[in-house]
Structures are given as C-alpha cells and as structure tokens.
Amino acid sequence: MARQLEGNMMIAQSGGPSAVINQSLIGAVREARRQRRIHRIFGARHGIKGILGEQLLDLGRESDATLQAVAATPSSALGSVRKKPTPEDCVKIFEVLRRRNVRFFFYIGGNDSAETAYIISEEARKADYEMRSFHIPKTIDNDLRENDHTPGFGSAARFVASALQGIDLDNRALPGVHISVVMGRHAGFLTAASALGRRRTDDGPHLVYLPERPFDMDRFLVDVKKVYDRLGRCIIAVSEGIADADGTAIAAKFSKETDSHGNVQLSGSGALGDLLANEIKAKTGISRVRSDTFGYLQRSFPGAISVTDAKEAAAVGAVAVRQAVRAAQDGSIAIRRGRGRAYRVTFECVPLRNVARETRHMPDNFIAPAGNDVTPAFIRYAMPLVGPLPEIGWFKGKPVK
Amino acid sequence: MARQLEGNMMIAQSGGPSAVINQSLIGAVREARRQRRIHRIFGARHGIKGILGEQLLDLGRESDATLQAVAATPSSALGSVRKKPTPEDCVKIFEVLRRRNVRFFFYIGGNDSAETAYIISEEARKADYEMRSFHIPKTIDNDLRENDHTPGFGSAARFVASALQGIDLDNRALPGVHISVVMGRHAGFLTAASALGRRRTDDGPHLVYLPERPFDMDRFLVDVKKVYDRLGRCIIAVSEGIADADGTAIAAKFSKETDSHGNVQLSGSGALGDLLANEIKAKTGISRVRSDTFGYLQRSFPGAISVTDAKEAAAVGAVAVRQAVRAAQDGSIAIRRGRGRAYRVTFECVPLRNVARETRHMPDNFIAPAGNDVTPAFIRYAMPLVGPLPEIGWFKGKPVK
Numbered sequence: 001m002a003r004q005l006e007g008n009m010m011i012a013q014s015g016g017p018s019a020v021i022n023q024s025l026i027g028a029v030r031e032a033r034r035q036r037r038i039h040r041i042f043g044a045r046h047g048i049k050g051i052l053g054e055q056l057l058d059l060g061r062e063s064d065a066t067l068q069a070v071a072a073t074p075s076s077a078l079g080s081v082r083k084k085p086t087p088e089d090c091v092k093i094f095e096v097l098r099r100r101n102v103r104f105f106f107y108i109g110g111n112d113s114a115e116t117a118y119i120i121s122e123e124a125r126k127a128d129y130e131m132r133s134f135h136i137p138k139t140i141d142n143d144l145r146e147n148d149h150t151p152g153f154g155s156a157a158r159f160v161a162s163a164l165q166g167i168d169l170d171n172r173a174l175p176g177v178h179i180s181v182v183m184g185r186h187a188g189f190l191t192a193a194s195a196l197g198r199r200r201t202d203d204g205p206h207l208v209y210l211p212e213r214p215f216d217m218d219r220f221l222v223d224v225k226k227v228y229d230r231l232g233r234c235i236i237a238v239s240e241g242i243a244d245a246d247g248t249a250i251a252a253k254f255s256k257e258t259d260s261h262g263n264v265q266l267s268g269s270g271a272l273g274d275l276l277a278n279e280i281k282a283k284t285g286i287s288r289v290r291s292d293t294f295g296y297l298q299r300s301f302p303g304a305i306s307v308t309d310a311k312e313a314a315a316v317g318a319v320a321v322r323q324a325v326r327a328a329q330d331g332s333i334a335i336r337r338g339r340g341r342a343y344r345v346t347f348e349c350v351p352l353r354n355v356a357r358e359t360r361h362m363p364d365n366f367i368a369p370a371g372n373d374v375t376p377a378f379i380r381y382a383m384p385l386v387g388p389l390p391e392i393g394w395f396k397g398k399p400v401k
Numbered sequence: 402m403a404r405q406l407e408g409n410m411m412i413a414q415s416g417g418p419s420a421v422i423n424q425s426l427i428g429a430v431r432e433a434r435r436q437r438r439i440h441r442i443f444g445a446r447h448g449i450k451g452i453l454g455e456q457l458l459d460l461g462r463e464s465d466a467t468l469q470a471v472a473a474t475p476s477s478a479l480g481s482v483r484k485k486p487t488p489e490d491c492v493k494i495f496e497v498l499r500r501r502n503v504r505f506f507f508y509i510g511g512n513d514s515a516e517t518a519y520i521i522s523e524e525a526r527k528a529d530y531e532m533r534s535f536h537i538p539k540t541i542d543n544d545l546r547e548n549d550h551t552p553g554f555g556s557a558a559r560f561v562a563s564a565l566q567g568i569d570l571d572n573r574a575l576p577g578v579h580i581s582v583v584m585g586r587h588a589g590f591l592t593a594a595s596a597l598g599r600r601r602t603d604d605g606p607h608l609v610y611l612p613e614r615p616f617d618m619d620r621f622l623v624d625v626k627k628v629y630d631r632l633g634r635c636i637i638a639v640s641e642g643i644a645d646a647d648g649t650a651i652a653a654k655f656s657k658e659t660d661s662h663g664n665v666q667l668s669g670s671g672a673l674g675d676l677l678a679n680e681i682k683a684k685t686g687i688s689r690v691r692s693d694t695f696g697y698l699q700r701s702f703p704g705a706i707s708v709t710d711a712k713e714a715a716a717v718g719a720v721a722v723r724q725a726v727r728a729a730q731d732g733s734i735a736i737r738r739g740r741g742r743a744y745r746v747t748f749e750c751v752p753l754r755n756v757a758r759e760t761r762h763m764p765d766n767f768i769a770p771a772g773n774d775v776t777p778a779f780i781r782y783a784m785p786l787v788g789p790l791p792e793i794g795w796f797k798g799k800p801v802k
Binding site for chain 2 (some may be wrong): 017078166170171174267
C-alpha cells in the first residue's frame with residue numbers, strides 16, 4: 001500500500017497458554033526477519049504488562065536453533081497475562097511504542113486479547129500514531145468468532161480425546177462411573193472432543209455435557225443410571241462451564257476468584273467433579289464413582305501436539321506479519337475451511353472488533369437432541385484438526401464354553 | 402525338569418491397570434504359543450472373578466494382528482479386579498482349574514496380586530494338584546520388593562514427568578502456586594518422577610512431597626512461601642499418599658471407601674489438592690493457587706508410553722511362561738539391574754512370598770535431606786526407565802535496554 005510503513009515490531013502473548021501458541025510467535029518472528037521494512041523485533045514479557053514495564057526481549061537476535069526449539073515447546077515462551085488495559089495503561093503503552101518506533105504490533109490470544117489489540121488500535125488511531133495492530137488467534141476453547149477453528153484447539157482436543165480413550169479402557173478393566181471435567185468456559189468444543197476416540201458402540205464417553213445446554217441435576221442422574229444399568233459402567237465428560245437454566249455455572253458456586261476481564265475461576269480445583277461424583281453416589285446407589293479434572297494438563301502437555309494444529313498456528317503468525325506489512329488496515333487473522341471433501345484451510349484478515357469480546361458456541365447440529373452427546377457432524381468437523389489418534393486393540397475371540 | 406508338566410494355561414490381570422500391562426499379557430501369550438507343553442490358553446475376565454464365574458477367552462485363537470494391537474493398548478484388556486480370594490473362593494478356583502486341566506497359572510499385578518498367586522499356589526500344594534502358579538509384576542507405584550523397578554512405572558513416570566514440564570511452562574507464563582497430586586499410596590517413586598523433566602535451575606517442581614516422610618502442614622507452608630518469595634511462583638508435586646506423623650494419610654481424612662485388601666480410596670477425587678490449595682491461600686496470602694489431581698490419566702494415557710517399559714513388560718511375561726514350563730517351582734519374575742554404566746536388566750525367578758503383601762519404599766538416598774525434594778541419585782536411577790523426554794526450548798536473548 002501507499003503508506004510504506006516501516007519501523008520496529010512488538011509482539012506479545014496473552015491469556016491462557018496453549019501447546020502451540022509458541023508456533024504462532026515463532027511463525028511471526030521468522031516472517032518478520034524476512035521483511036525488509038521490519039527492523040527490530042521486540043518480544044514483550046507477559047503481554048501488555050511487559051510493554052508497560054518495558055521488559056522486552058530482542059527476538060531478532062535469537063538463533064534459528066532456539067526459534068525452532070521454542071516453536072515446538074508448549075505454553076507462552078514470552079510469558080502471559082490476564083490484564084485488560086485501562087485508558088491510562090493505553091497512554092503509557094503508546095509512549096513506549098512511539099519511543100521504540102514500533103509500527104507493527106501483534107497480540108496473540110483469545111477474544112480478550114483481540115479486544116486488547118482493538119483498544120490499542122483505536123488509541124493509536126485517536127493519537128494519530130501510524131501503527132498496524134494485529135491479533136493472532138489462539139484458544140483451546142475454539143470459541144473465536146469468524147474462525148472455523150482456532151490454533152490451540154486441535155492439540156488440546158487431541159489430549160482430551162486420548163485421555164478419554166485411556167479412561168474408557170481403564171474403566172472397562174475396573175467398571176464404575178467416571179467423570180472427566182474438561183476446560184471450556186462458555187463453549188463446549190473441547191469437552192465435545194472427548195468423543196473423538198470412540199471406536200466400538202459401547203466405548204465411552206457415554207454422556208457428554210456442554211455449556212450450550214442447561215445442566216439439570218435430576219436429568220443428569222437419570223442419564224447416568226440408565227447407562228450404568230445397561231453397560232454396568234458409565235463414562236461422562238463434563239465441561240467446567242456447565243450452567244443451570246438460569247445461566248449460573250455449577251462450578252462458579254464454589255469459586256469467588258475473578259480476573260480483570262470479569263471471568264470467574266473455574267479451573268484448578270476438583271470441586272465440580274467431586275460434587276457430581278457425590279451426587280451420583282448419594283442418589284443412585286452406585287458405589288464406585290470417580291472424577292478427574294484435567295486442569296492445566298490439557299493445554300500444556302508436551303506429548304500430545306496435533307501436527308495440523310502446529311502448522312496452522314505457525315501459519316497464522318506468518319500471515320499476520322505479511323498482512324501487517326502489506327495492508328493499510330488492522331485486523332485479526334481468521335482460519336476458514338475450504339468447502340471441498342478434502343480438509344483445506346485459508347487465512348483471512350477480519351476486523352478486530354469482529355473477534356473481540358463475544359465468543360462463539362457449538363452450533364446446534366454438533367449437539368445431540370437429548371443434549372447429552374455430540375453428533376457425527378461434530379466428529380467429521382473435529383477429526384482433521386486432531387489427526388490420527390492412538391490405535392486401540394481388543395480381543396476378538398469367542399468366550400470359552 | 403523331571404515333572405514334564407503339560408496341560409492348559411490360565412492367565413489373568415489384577416489391580417490397577419497400567420499403560421503396559423497388556424504387553425506382559427501378550428508377551429506371555431506369544432511365548433505360550435511357542436511352548437509345546439502348553440495346550441490351550443485361557444484368559445480369565447476380571448482376574449479371579451473370571452475364573453470363579455468361568456468367563457474365559459480362548460487366547461490361543463486370537464490373530465497375530467490382534468495380539469499386536471492389544472499389546473500396544475493401555476489398561477487391562479482382560480479386565481481387572483480388586484478382590485482377594487477367600488478360602489471358599491480358592492476351593493472353587495481349583496475346581497475350575499482342575500476341570501479345565503490348567504497346569505500353568507499366571508497372575509499379572511502388584512503385591513496384592515502376588516499374594517493371590519501365593520494363596521493359589523499354597524492351595525494347589527495342599528490339594529496335591531500339580532500346577533505352576535506365577536506372578537508377573539506390574540505396578541505404576543514401583544513398590545514391589547525384589548525388583549529394581551516394575552513394569553508400568555516407566556510409562557506412568559513418563560506421563561508425570563511430561564505433565565510437570567507442561568505445568569512448569571504454563572506457570573512460567575501465568576505465575577502462581579500449582580500443586581500436582583500424583584498417585585502412589587505408600588511409595589513416592591511416581592511423585593518423585595515429577596522432577597525428571599527439570600532442565601534449568603529454576604524449573605519446577607520446586608517442592609516434592611513423598612509418603613516416605615511425614616507431612617507437616619506448617620513446614621509445607623513455610624517451604625511454599627520461601628520458594629514463592631524467591632521465584633514469584635512455586636510448583637509442587639505431592640503424593641496422594643502423604644501422611645502425617647501418625648501415619649494417617651491426609652487424603653484418607655476425606656474418604657471412607659476401601660477395597661477388600663483394606664486399601665482406602667485415595668484417587669478419583671480432587672479433595673487433597675483442594676485442601677492444600679486452600680491452606681496456602683488462607684495462610685500465606687498468595688492468591689493464584691491451583692491444584693490438579695492427575696487421577697486415572699497417569700496410568701492409562703495412550704500417548705506417553707516408555708519404549709523401555711513396554712519392552713521389559715513384554716519380557717517379564719515371556720520369561721514367566723518359559724520359567725513355568727522349565728522349572729519345578731512357583732514364583733514371581735523380578736527385574737534386576739546390571740552393575741555396569743550402561744543400563745541393562747536381567748530377570749530372575751523369586752519366591753512368591755518375597756513379593757506378596759509388603760511393599761518397597763523410596764530408599765533414603767533418593768530423598769533430599771530436607772524431605773521436600775529428590776536427589777540426583779534418583780534422577781540417574783529413573784531416567785533410563787522413562788526414556789528421552791520432550792525437548793523444551795526457551796529464549797536465550799538478553800533483555801532490550
């Protein structure tokens with residue numbers, strides 16, 4: 001474009017880490033190194049906190065070997081933050097950016113991070129400071145609008161699907177009821193991924209509860225009893241975000257902690273799983289009831305990264321940099337899926353406000369009518385993002401008479 | 402030997418599943434197929450329960466492809482049980498074994514399972530029924546006597562070590578206190594494995610609490626505060642079996658459920674982690690405190706199997722069968738480590754009663770004097786069992802001035 005913007009670059013990571021958020025960071029850094037108009041590459045530690053406090057790393061001087069190693073490492077190598085900038089923060093941020101001659105700003109994260117990139121973009125516009133502000137999508141929740149899916153989801157989904165394969169096998173060996181509590185505040189995609197490893201008709205999870213449908217304890221207990229009576233066991237996947245008909249998260253009844261975006265802490269506690277397990281024990285008479293809360297394992301486990309997810313995460317980082325250098329507008333990079341039979345994605349630049357704040361939920365056709373399972377349409381949607389799961393073997397033989 | 406025992410074989414799995422217990426099962430089955438003196442191979446469903454109820458699979462007729470697939474699959478493919486046979490059970494078991502002309506009996510499991518094999522061995526002797534009764538070792542707890550280590554431990558340790566790498570990276574991004582609750586009733590080996598992925602001097606876990614040392618809440622809080630004040634964060638690994646100076650498990654205070662071996666249920670609940678997290682919040686003033694209980698993930702996750710563990714698990718199964726056919730005595734197969742620099746194991750047949758009932762603990766030289774960490778000797782001991790862990794990358798660069 002006509003602007004010929006030229007200068008330094010600032011990049012930072014925000015919100016909950018994922019297994020591939022460093023792929024996006026390194027994808028952007030590598031692309032920036034190839035861009036003549038980008039001079040220095042500053043990495044801010046812990047998101048906007050690192051800009052405010054000028055805790056910056058010179059990412060242009062890292063070796064290729066380091067970049068490669070960091071890309072393959074889960075969690076946010078620059079550190080992260082859950083902080084929404086106040087108007088005063090924004091003034092200070094611009095002081096830093098202007099002084100550092102930053103003309104390209106990239107913020108990697110979810111919808112809260114897109115909002116931050118949007119606020120900074122607006123402040124830059126108001127201050128008449130010429131700068132490209134870009135959001136690079138990341139969230140294991142898969143809940144960003146405009147996106148077919150988001151980097152981070154595929155790997156977290158791979159962990160959850162593999163975990164449920166293992167838990168189902170474990171429960172076949174020692175039958176009972178097992179509850180897995182999966183991350184996902186408002187969107188059930190990650191909990192839904194628990195079903196991706198099912199092969200046999202009686203494989204678990206047998207029941208899947210998502211935040212998109214009101215959670216009713218009595219119906220839940222009836223569901224569990226029914227599966228247990230039929231199979232002698234019952235595997236359940238529950239989103240940490242399940243809420244009653246009034247919209248109150250069941251887990252929120254145990255937590256008073258909130259971040260500056262107003263989000264109540266749901267993770268990092270086994271309370272929801274234990275509550276559900278105790279209800280089942282008390283009301284159905286089933287004795288062996290266990291619950292596991294996947295917690296931080298599902299977003300930072302280094303051994304379950306989806307190859308497709310890693311590739312796409314690197315690509316959105318690189319595309320954001322190319323777009324920022326070439327285009328005269330700010331934006332977020334959205335992943336779109338091609339219409340053909342074969343899995344194929346394209347990347348599009350969309351306005352920041354389209355991705356900021358509000359989130360996306362599971363569409364109705366991904367949720368079974370009874371509200372306690374996913375549909376084959378969801379399985380078809382999610383499988384390419386996760387990649388081939390571990391093979392499960394079982395004996396075929398007839399019983400000895 | 403002179404006996405020339407010949408007839409059918411019965412094999413079963415017992416106790417908590419592991420990621421490689423099927424390797425032992427299939428290792429035994431494949432070896433049995435090569436043995437002329439073993440005719441039919443019966444697999445009992447759910448341990449002795451399947452013998453008592455005559456729920457048997459004909460494992461001699463499974464295809465090679467099935468055997469290969471089952472071997473690579475976590476958890477107990479025949480099903481498991483936590484049942485100690487009563488004297489009446491034993492009478493019934495012998496009825497079945499005699500009627501089926503079973504002369505080779507194999508029971509895969511931990512010390513409780515070795516005890517079962519011992520009881521059956523004794524009953525066979527008293528009944529003057531000629532039969533080889535063998536225990537094949539398995540336990541993620543790594544607590545069998547006579548063994549340098551046990552099949553199942555390496556893979557569970559690999560999961561725990563990888564998980565802590567991820568949790569440490571996650572906590573670097575969003576600092577605070579994180580508690581991981583790891584399985585292990587009386588032995589701390591698996592919790593100790595949390596330290597295997599440490600690379601940098603400030604990598605977590607920073608504190609490791611084992612059941613081998615009395616757990617003191619006040620000292621724990623002081624430890625946590627000290628690390629937190631130094632690093633601004635603190636990663637803790639705690640065994641589910643930590644107990645106070647009187648020997649009462651902290652987690653047992655929340656559980657009333659026991660199995661027929663008298664073991665109190667410790668897993669399948671987040672209560673211990675939540676208790677510790679709440680204590681830290683209340684007493685130290687640190688606000689971001691999270692806990693994750695690894696639960697069933699750590700013993701049946703299909704994506705974190707140690708190659709060495711899988712090989713050795715298959716070997717102990719095969720060795721048990723060869724031993725049973727050749728020798729005139731019953732026993733358990735123990736893994737011994739060679740004295741040289743290079744990692745090398747041998748397999749020895751030891752008396753069943755040496756492995757039954759009592760368990761082994763972490764030796765003192767594996768536990769740091771302060772009682773809140775492991776030693777380099779433990780790391781050297783455990784690394785070959787786990788194999789190379791995921792590489793972790795980090796930025797080397799100097800901060801921008």
